[in-house]
Amino acid sequence: MSQAWLPLITLATSLLVAPLILLLPERAWRARAALNLSAALLKLLLVGLMVVGLYQGREFAFGFTVVPGVEFLLRVDALGMMFAGLSSLLWLATTVYAIGYLEDSPNRKRFFAFFSLCVASTIGISLAGNLFTFLLFYELLTLSTYPLVVHRGHPAGLAAGTVYLRYTLTGGLVLLLGVVGMHALVGDVTFGEREMLRDLAPSYHPLLIGLFLVMLLGLGVKAALVPLHGWLPRAMVAPAPVSALLHAVAVVKAGAFGIVRLVYDVYGIQLTFELGLLTVLTVLSVFTILYGSIRALAQQELKPRLAYSTISQVSYIVLGISLFGPFGTIAGLAHLMHQGLMKVTLFYCAGNYAEELGIHRIDELDGAGRRMPLTSLAFTVGALGMIGLPPVAGFISKWYLGLGAVQAGMPWVIGVLVASSLLNAAYFLPILHRLWFRAGPAHGKGQWPEERCLGRFETSGWLLWPSLATALFSLLAGLLAGLPFSPLDLATLVATEEYLP
């Protein structure tokens, strides 16, 4: 019996924290921090239990009927666990970071309540066992992130929030139409029951293609596929932990994860391939990868450059799953985790520079490596990983992407990968050069825009440790990729399930 409740309790850890935080007074920051951290730790533990149970072949599921024919279903599978593991790990790190980042700022109660709600929706998305439940949490994510995006309440933030809502609510609505259409066609679609669609007569295929494209349109907004990406760079005005969460864990990942579910667990890769939809995904993702990288090159500020880099990097996931074959699948799924780890590191570091030294523009970073060596080290790890250099995790993704491209008979994709890596290098290496090799205020030349000495180390420990931890994780995910429980191992597990009957 306890097995059915495990997913529910995992969801509840962050869902129930939200009202508890709202009940605490604004001043009680210690109690709030303790509550946040213990919930995050508890969740990590529960997810760990579920991952272990999954390896032992146990089943965890919880469900009830909402209206006749529609079921609310939480279910643990390998794919969901990857995402759940990522989000609970990064929730812990981001909670620590956010506590440090938001020290002494107003409205922290509201922030952390919606922050928990946001993580709850992410966990809900990963545990969702059917399209209806997925949609439920997918929309909840939109709602819970809006207050985070407009958190600072200044005109730029409010305007960005409006744009964000316009995109995501419309996307959610389109997705809703697609999901309802799917229900009207075949009824409740439990993830993994692919035979439902496979067994439909060929005369239904145009309808299936149409529904896929409608749902892709809905999911593509959050996954920031070009041309649906417009909200992402503008949402950069949010506080750094929010950006980290939006880019690495929650919103864009929810979109990408949704596409993964759509391809593997609703349509099945075989059917998607036969309908010719994988080509659509390949073309879309290749375009997005190149477009995002080129736009990133043109950005003069740090956070927008990272934002466009996200657009580009998230599409690697879509590219991976669009390559028909186990290697492509492994690449896409592993990158789901790898990109999260690396990107969150980069955003933490960007936040650290902004908080400690007031740096927002890239040309202000000269010599920052001397003033903030550990942060800069973490940033370097993240950036090298994004370029795809071994032994950082990004290398693994790109390696398997290349293998997948060959396996799928699309060697031209390797050309795209090379081009994209060159572009990645072109926009990350100059930053690294400025950090380490240019003389700046730390060498007595000029001064920092707004220096605050936040802590005993180069900056406050609350900000520094999460950055280092995630940098370390991205390194380990690459170095120890062959060991069990690594992202690559989980991805292989999923791919095996997918391709072996």
Add this chain to the structure above:
Amino acid sequence: MIERLGLVTTQLPTTGSSVMALLVVVLPLLLGVLGAACRPKRSWPAVLASLLALLPLLTLTPLVVSQGTQAWVLELGGLMLHWRANGLTLLLLLLTQLLVLASAAYAPAYLRVAVQAQGRGPAWLWPLMGLLAASLSLIWLAADLFTLYIGLELMGLSAVGLMLLPGREDALAAGMRYLLLALIGSLAFLLGVALLLGAWGRLDLAGLAETVEAGPVLWVAMALLSAGLLLKAAAFPLHAWLAPVHGSAWTPVSALHAALVIKASFFIALQLWLVFAPQAAVAAWVVGGMGAAAVVWGGLLAWRVDKLKDVVAWSTVSQLGYLLIAFPLLIGTAPAVASIAWDGVWLQLLAHSLAKAAMFLAVGNLMLATGESRVSGLAGASRRFPLALLSFGIAAISLVGLPPSAGFTAKWLLLHAALAAGQWPWLLVLAVGTLLSAAYVFRVFRYSFVEDVELEDYRPVPLRMDLIALILAVASLVLGLAATWPLALLEITGGGP
């Protein structure tokens, strides 16, 4: 469809259930009179009285659940009054009683804080609210046109009376206009009833359903009945009276009006169509078209208007459009489609009633606290009145139809029904309605999140008032995932086991 309304039943009523049904109607009235005499200054006597009025309903419910639909015939002189209680009736009765309970709990504090004048107004609130509850119960129970007419007339008059209570000039002007239109509506309804009576000589719905024949008389009668009811329901394009009436009304009155009074007219209209014209698909499409126009027009105005209460009032016009779309989905469609749409319609009605009542109460609290009636006056509210804004937000989730609210589940069902029926236009209408409602709701939020405002003086409202709004809002949210319960009640349709 007619059997879903529980008009045909083989069950013989028991004495117990008859007494309870009578008490359901009469008790609110008695308690209203009592309220006028005592004029409670605190919430608990009002809550206690409302709970007392809830008791006969709670006794009636298990009776109907276990024994099926109950029907009664009362002889009043030469008139035969037909009543019935099935699952749908119980659901609507429960909704009415709960919302009256919430308003009654809210009113004493509201009167103390907002209405300092010691005039006659506050004394009249209680009997009028009792009369409103009684007439609504009568409408839900009625199974003949005469009872329906009485209920409709009493409801209209008590609603006008409640709206006039503030006694200010603008309230009087809007209230008198409302009275005039309500009377016109009743007149049209009465003419329709007279036509039917003249042609077929009976007024009970079940009997009429068998005897009426399609023809000019029926069409004219239906047109008159529908016009009167749609006017009272503020259906587009007969909605213009609604926003001004709410603009000056007291908050608990607005909540009751938007949540219940408008729904009663809709309920009667839908019932009459299903009984008399279950195959009139073309005419139903016309009503659906009116609904579509209401969704768009109400949504646009709610988005553009300046005053906070007008936003909520126009949103009612827009949301009523969703309900009107039920007509083409229920009338002349395949049973499979109709059964999905049936669930969707009543769930939408429940969701909207709870959410709209919560929203009116939350908005009333915000207006009291800020002393501002404009949307832009909310700047900085998110820091100062988090609870009121939270209630507003949760109610808004249900209104917009975002998961996991009841509004979402209802919209899901309606979308599903529209798809299954192949009626594509309604998909578009529901989609546009969602986007528009998101636009007007988040416009309010946008202002409330503004941070750089001076801390002006504001007065916090009593916690109780905030909590009542919050409870209603949460109810509309929770109902989304717990929808099986009300839908199970709808299964008790009557017509034998």
